Amino acid sequence: MTTIDATSTSVDGNSVTDIETGGENFTPESTLDRWIAESSGFQVAPAQESAFAAELREAGLVTTLGLLAPVDFGAAVQFVRRIAVVSLGVAADAADLVEAVAYVDKFGTSDQIAQVEQATAAGRPVGVAIRTADPAGLGQDDVVAASRVRSKWKSHLIVVPVDAPGGARSTALVSIVDGAVPVAGTVVEKESLLVGSRVRSGVELVLWSAALLGGVEQVVNAAAVVAREHGKPWSGRTYERVIDDPYVIVRFGRLRAEFHAVDRLLRDTVAGSDADHVAAAELLYSAASQLVTLVYTELPELVGAGAENSDELWAAATTLRRAALRKSVAWVESIAGQSLLKADADTGSVQPTPVVAESGIPVLRSHEEAVAVARALADRLAVDAVARDHDRRHGFAELQDLARTGLLGLTVPTEFGGSGASIATVIEVVRIIATADGSIAQILQPHFGALDVIDLTGTPDQKRYFFAEALGGARFGNATGELGTKAAGDIRTRLIHSPDGGFKVDGNKAYATGSYSADWVPVSVRDPAGNRASAVVSRTAEGVEIVDDWSGFGQRTTASGSARFTGVRIFEHHVIATWRAGEGSHLMGATANLVHGAVNVGIAAGALAATKNYVLTKARPSKDLPIESVVEDPHVVRRYGLLAARLAVAESGLARAADLVDAAGVDQTPASISAATIAAAETEALGSEIGLEIASELFALSGASSSRSELGLDRFWRDIRTHSLHDHMIWKYHQSGDALLSGAYYFGNRRTLY
Known part of the structure; x- marks a missing residue:
């Protein structure tokens, strides 16, 4: 049998009710909406935090989260994220409840699951002990102690991590009588032990990342309000308002782009796998923590000197930064790097068979078909990519292969015999091809751009003729730019x-x-x-x-x-x-930016894959290090984990922008088109920035021999550096920051105030 000794929790018995009494018109959702609407834009003060927690509890928060956690983990995560916009402390308690319920639901016995269901249904929260205080774990005397319970709520059940004999990890579910803290000597049957530990770590990382993102949203939005209403420009500047300072605008835009991408990564992490997918959770936590650090670092220059409420804003940012120290992000990145630096297993998945048109070229009717074809083509392109780059050899044969795939007709509308693929599909296809060859991926941009122009402005006969050409494998180039004009884009022809x-x-x-x-x-x-x-x-x-x-x-x-x-x-x-x-009030500009963004992100993914391959097969550790393999180098594995997290941010930002463009194509309003335009601009700039970082760090992780020209690893940096110069990336961030601070709408590069 096991003896549990848990120290007292910090509970304000006067302000936090024990049993919830939610009503039909008094729900956690409505209560949270009201607090968010009525808050001043900053995290609530400690005195308000107790009232906030009490109102949520009375509205049925514990029951809501307790039911959501095992049924719709993603919804529970988003609830925690929204709570954090008002209070990180209350969000932490809610996150602990969801973590405990989700963990017991996955690994508990039927009796244990029933215990948790009954407790949460009655409004009695489940708590989480931080760790096992007794380093011996379940030793010879079967004695283990919990250091303390994290939640400030009166927990009626506590999930306690323990070490079982032989190094195995386990967990005890401890029942608490009448909300009292168990005293030393409380007996728990061994059957009360659950199994697993890394699973719980993944759940915790996802939930805490959600809380950090809620805090970031609150701080950035509050900073925007302070800058807009009270900000004063720095001395010596000619701007009357700090929000007219281009450097301030760009900084806001940079934060906003990063936030949007990481917020989407949260959704992708939850939706793309089980809550116990630890590697994805580790990358998410790295991304969220790095974002918090960025906000904390950038904040002083966002609002200007002497702005009112700057002390409250700085206090909120400090609270957020402290919250990010709940776990060591470096160690999380290191663990992620270790797990990712392994040979990939063959999934053995069955690929769909495309429909073949009369021309002998398939019409790709689904996202899955297009992605499968793109991956097969990327494998083909990767074979000679280094040689083509080295010899500066145009890929005639490879482009003929591309023409036969059916990918060139992806965007042809269904009424003209095409697949009418979504932008999300097109972008994923371009990204996949760019992982193997950024040049061929870029060649797709003018092709799809030409089809967009024809679809938007062509006559029915022109559409019928040129769309048939694309379906038959014809490819469109471009002759747009001119040298010697006053500005890029001017036309004299x-x-x-x-x-x-x-x-x-x-x-x-x-x-x-x-x-x-x-x-x-x-x-x-x-x-x-x-x-x-x-x-x-x-x-x-x-x-x-x-x-x-x-x-x-x-x-x-x-x-x-x-x-x-x-x-x-x-x-x-x-x-x-x-x-x-017209003058840009459409989605052509957004789509073009997205394709360029997909090329950037794809090159970045190719660079990271090349890094992994080189580290696993060729890199050697320094003779001065007492390790057998580079994979044992803590700095290599940690940095690789960080770069993998950065790539995940870029990929999620790209996916978010593609979805917004697709949505705006259906609901074509000024607001939706502008939001899609700004999202595409954000992801093009962010993908460029992250891609350059990865392609540069490739060599630091791989060692001196990786710089040999015959390996061609330098092509990733050269390609993304060259491609990123296609647009002025700083103005992409400028659009996003300006939209936040001034409310401006953007259609292409045209700025409009409504």
Whole structure:
């Protein structure tokens, strides 16, 4: 038998009720909504915290969470996250309750599960002991002591972690009589022990990450209010308001982008696996902790000197930073790194079989089909990717393989025989291909961009013709950019009426990505009336010269060189009136940014995979270290875990933006389009930043030999550095920060105040 000795919990018996009395019109949801609405934007004071906890308890919080935890863990996590917007302390207690219930539900006996169900149904919370105080665990005398119970609530059941003989981990479920703390000598049958320990750690990490994110939301939003209403610009600046300072705007945008991505990672972690998926939980906790540190570091310059409420804001940020110290993020990242630096097992999954069209090219009707085809193509591209980059060899054969996959017709609407794939599917396909070859992935951007333009502004006949071309494997390049203009995006090339009908075009273009081997080349022009248009010409037409004179140090095989057009005849029905799209109040800009973001994130994923492969197969430890393998180096495994967490943030930010673009495509309102535009801008910038970090750190983790040119590991950094220069990333963050501080809407690069 086991003796449990638990020290007293900190409970305010006068302010926290023992039994809940929720009512039909008095629910935890409505109570929480009211507190969030009425709060001043800062964490509640200690005196208010007791009242907040009491109201939630009286409204039935324990029962709600106790029922949610085993049935809908994700909903319980989100509830904890929302509580943290008001109080991190109350959120911590709620997180402990969910953790205990979820753990017992997974590993408890039927009697133990029934105990927990009855207790929570009656409003009696379940607590969690921090650790086993007796280092001997379940020793010869079967005696173990719990150090203390975390929750401030009166717990009627306590989950206590213990060490069983032989090093096994176990857990005791201890029953408490009338809310009293058990005294030394309390006897618990050995049958009361549960099994498992890492599972519980994963649940705890997810819940505490949720609490930290709620705290971050509160601090960032409060900082925005302070900056907007009371912020004063720094001395020497010409701005009347701190929210007009471009450096402040960008910092807010950077925090907002990171928060959105990590918040989505929380949802992905819960939805993508069981709550006990520890590796994913460890990456989430790393991401949430790093975000807290970023907020704490950036906060002083966000509101300006001498702003009112700055003391309260700083106190809230300090409370949040202290909360992040609940666990050592370095050790969590180290554990994640150790588990991730292992050979991947073959899942043996069965891939779907695509439908084949009359042309012999499949029409990919589902997300799963498209992803399976993209992965197979990525495997093919990876074989010669290093050699192609080294020799600066355009991938003619590889692009022919791409044409035969059916991926080029992904975005063709169903009414024209295509799959009408979601943006989320397109983005995932581009990301997967970029893990193997960033250049070929980038070539997809002008192709899908051309189809978007045709879909938005083309006539029915133009759509019918060009969509059929795409379904048949034809690929579209681009001839958009011009050198020597006052600003990027300016167009001097004009369509001239031809005496024998149609038009002619003369002009020079630069950065014609993908056009070197494309079937069609859309040329950005001004029509005779001065309107913007796109003249779609055959690459083999007379007067078309595409030159592969691209000399960039990265993305070497995109053939982003020059295009010259000399008296090229253009049929009238090949001129797309792009001016009909208006000045950006649509999703084309957001989609383009997303594709670029997918290339960034895909290259980052490829770099991390290459790091893992090199560390496992080639890297050697220093002769001065008493270890046999680099995988035993604590600094390597910890840094790898951190980089894996950063990649997870970038991938979740990308997925969030894709979902918002898809949603805005259905509900096309100014608010939804602007939100999608800003999300796409955030993820392009964040993916670039994280990708550069991973591609650079690759060498620090792998060692000096990894810098050999024949290995080609440098291509990841060169590719993402080059590709990230496509747009001014700092202005992507600027859009997000400006939207938060001023309420501005963005449609492409057009800013509007409503």
